[in-house]
């Protein structure tokens with residue numbers, strides 16, 4: 001069920017109310033104080049699937065470590081992954097690194113048109129619209145989770161947002177809503193409204209600048225509609241192999257989740273003897289709810305030797321980027337040692 005699409009006159013009214021609200025309510029965020037396309041691209045990649053409060057310290061540290069496209073392009077991948085450690089979705093860090101290499105190779109500047117932006121590695125429709133509008137004022141409407149929530153509520157649109165057809169329809173609506181004279185502020189305003197007022201739970205419709213024209217405000221939490229992906233349970237066993245005060249760790253090879261990060265190995269009954277259970281850690285990854293049992297273990301034969309394995313002390317582990325549940329385990333080992 002959908003209320004009718006706003007006329008241009010109605011969009012204009014909504015746009016004007018939103019713009020006035022944004023000028024008075026926008027948060028003072030570090031990436032709003034710069035015009036540097038590189039810094040804007042960094043913030044956009046970091047903000048995908050991660051909250052503003054989490055991103056702020058990473059953004060500052062990142063720009064100190066890699067202040068330009070060239071500095072990032074020349075950095076080793078291990079340093080890039082380490083600087084991203086804890087932000088999750090590491091593909092974004094690799095994309096940013098690949099993007100920096102492409103930009104540096106092309107002379108150090110981003111193209112100032114949608115086609116050029118989309119031709120670069122790691123830049124999809126959302127990132128092209130965000131960077132294009134914010135850094136260069138291109139009239140491109142962004143469509144992320146916040147924007148989809150605002151639009152589906154505004155129009156009481158109950159189509160499943162996981163369907164490509166719905167995404168296409170929402171992109172058309174976002175395009176119609178866009179303030180083409182000020183796409184940068186407009187895009188940031190819709191995202192800001194979604195992040196601070198039109199919240200997933202308990203949206204603040206009473207103070208919302210779009211309230212008068214919002215078809216879904218009386219049952220806002222019914223939107224957006226998204227088909228649920230069933231969570232699957234998964235068990236795994238991870239081995240702690242000691243050598244004095246050092247622990248066997250390995251780098252995750254290419255083609256596997258967490259590629260480029262470090263972790264403790266899976267327990268392998270062919271090659272390892274199992275000892276006592278030390279801990280159980282639970283975590284979620286994509287559609288899996290994982291129960292990770294941590295066991296003491298010993299090698300049956302010789303310990304493997306390669307560039308991708310190391311025996312690390314808990315202090316040395318701090319120098320490597322670890323996958324989040326394995327970082328938790330590394331911290332637990334260092335606390336146990338200190339205690």
Ligand code: SF4
Nearest residue numbers: 198205208211214220
């Ligand atoms: S009135 Fe409520 S539901 Fe509608 S856009 Fe504003 S906060 Fe969201």
